[in-house]
Amino acid sequence: MTLHEYDVVIVGAGGAGMRAALESSQRARTACLTKLYPTRSHTGAAQGGMAAALSNVEDDNAEWHTFDTIKGGDYLVDQDAAEILCNEAIDAVLDLEKMGLPFNRTEEGKVDQRRFGGHTRNHGEAAVRRACYSADRTGHMILQTLYQQCIKQEVEFFNEFYVLDLLLDKDPQSTPEGEEVSVAGVVAYELATGEIHTFRAKSVIFATGGAGKVFKTTSNAHTLTGDGMAIAYNAGLPLEDMEFFQFHPTGLAGLGILLSEAARGEGGILRNSEGERFMERYAPTIKDLAPRDMVARAMANEVREGRGCGPHKDYVLLDLTHLEPAHIDAKLPDITEFARTYLGVEPYTEPVPVYPTAHYAMGGIPTNVQGEVLRNNTDKVKGLYAAGECACVSVHGANRLGTNSLLDINVFGRRAGIAAAEHALATEAAAELPEDAEGRLRAWVERLRDTVGTPGAESIAQVRRELQETMDRNAQVFRDEASLSAAKADIAALKERYEAVGIHDRGQRYNTDLLEAIELGFLLDLAEVVVEGALARKESRGGHYREDFPTRDDENFMRHTMVYGGEQLRLDYKPVVVTKYQPMERKY
């Protein structure tokens, strides 16, 4: 075992992790651990833009942005957090520009802006140009720019270090309310050597990204297995609003590869088998630029009412053929190349087959607006922070607006980085490590290594496939009691089979087989939380649509779900923070 000591340890080197690292490493001794290399993080796959009311091309303001964010999130958004998000958005974009981010420009040389779903002028009058962008590779530019700044600032990275356990000084569930629980560090597995490392730290920031691999059809990377969320959950911390998963309307049909909403922001139109622009029926004012949950549902509804396209009538079409090829090349070069490469479709002349794809977890590790992690509705874990997709502040509520996630990682990554460093500087010593800190991980790894050659062992891939299939079948765009109960039963059975899973590779070096087995355990834990939350939420709100409860029920459910693990999974609720926006019917 190797012991490292830092003021601040950041887990994850995507947008949120590196934005935090830039702040933290200026102030305190910081290590940034990532299971990949920083530039491999899935922030780089984000395409369309980053929202900020810069008013560079038309009148806009942060209050309109705040309203859109809250309404888009179907009033499950914590409104104080949304105000911070939208007020700090402008500086967040300008900061990136000053770091060198190559935004697209207006003729006057300012950062250009374009339309995006759910972002409107004056509380819903019409679509507004709020998304700052760099062609359809905005996330790539953010990731590269942040990495470049980390190089400049000599941030210390530990590449291909998988953080697999979180160390707290007390059990957060059995410790009475009001008593202090502190972070002590994390335990990591080094991919290159198989060595286990303990990192003791005064502050720890989780910025581990999403968990899209819970589903089969997803825009998410293979590595998005919800590690940070699951580790926190298994350490006794709650997860908030996990039943809210965003299905992005335009995944390449059958593959799930993301085609940015910017395609519609630039004028693309969704059509059914009759050639009809069906979004006119579902959102008469902003049509194809309605929020993602509504568009995804509309698409799925067209398909199930028999107006789907293709031989199986199981997708709809994204039509860009009326756009000038030069415009497409300038604004949407990557996604049109995806259509050519992966489906052999030429978007200049042919509409592209699309279908909703699991895209983004609105829920996650509960935090306050400083990024501090909560262990119940009120108590913070001292020194523990979370930011980005793995966290739930909650600025996205029941449905995130496009371009608000690249914003989220920058605003709350920055905040968490500053808060974590300041906490570390004000703290004399990190909490004591528990005895045999890496014991739990070592036992887990050794148990898996011992499964090599076990006759009749379960296959990792098979269990994972079945998990993803049941989630797609039963917990996707449309859900009901029966489908969710089926998913619950399937997950319980798969969890049992997981106990008998066997790996092939006993080696120490680059044992990705072993790590896939561990990641599968995380996926199973999180799928269970998603489904339990969805079963209990007997209403429809944002990305969570119950056919048996098709309307929103503010009286009973305008509150956050808090799921606690341990011996027996337990549900609780947390009030939504309302500042000045009273819930109203969501029409576009």
Next chain:
Amino acid sequence: MTATAEAPAAGEVASFEVTLRIRRMNPEGTSEHGAGEEYWEEHTIQAHATDRVLDALHKIKWDIDGSLAFRRSCAHGVCGSDAMRINARNRLACKTLLKDLNPAKPIMVEPIKGLPVEKDLIVDMEPFFASYREIMPFLMTSGPTPERERLQTPEERQRFDDTTKCILCAACTTSCPVFWTDGQYFGPQAIVGAHRFIFDSRDEGQWDRLEILNDKAGVWKCRTAFNCTEACPRGIEVTKAISEVKKVLNTGEI
């Protein structure tokens, strides 16, 4: 009642058989092969029309031999994890469709060349990233920070657009014959990384970077073999970027 896409595009096309011939090496050895011994291994699998080389590798890893080691993440050509030598050409495994590779013959899959092999298709990326860091790949400016954004016209922005697309996959650098044989050469990616800033109207560190590139390990080692341009999965005209840097060094004008 639930509506999900059951691989509509793929479902239409009959599956076909494909054989992968994979260059393997286990640093700890296996029951049949010594530690560090390199060898070829063949697997035949069933594939669909939309399957990529990465899907085939996953099928092998997930259903046949879990010890097969390779890096991957996004699986659609933007994260840069899975550059490999496929049929003697550097490509991203997630962007290379099997049907485009003549499945009648075994598809050869090897680690990218010129970096130390760690295990199977995984190489040590550290020397590659070290070269990138060396060219100071970050915006350098002087004077007070402006309140709003620095202005840049669309034409100025366009000037360095091509090289902003780089995903640091190393396909270019590890396709370069000079890089293979010359332990000192930065390789094309570092020059691409420098180009992105040299031609950015906001940057003031051009000459610091150009001085590094003018060094003996720098841009003059390039023999314009064009391998890098062919290898780039992002379609960056790497050789052109290098020649633009050479031109600036020759003329002293950006």
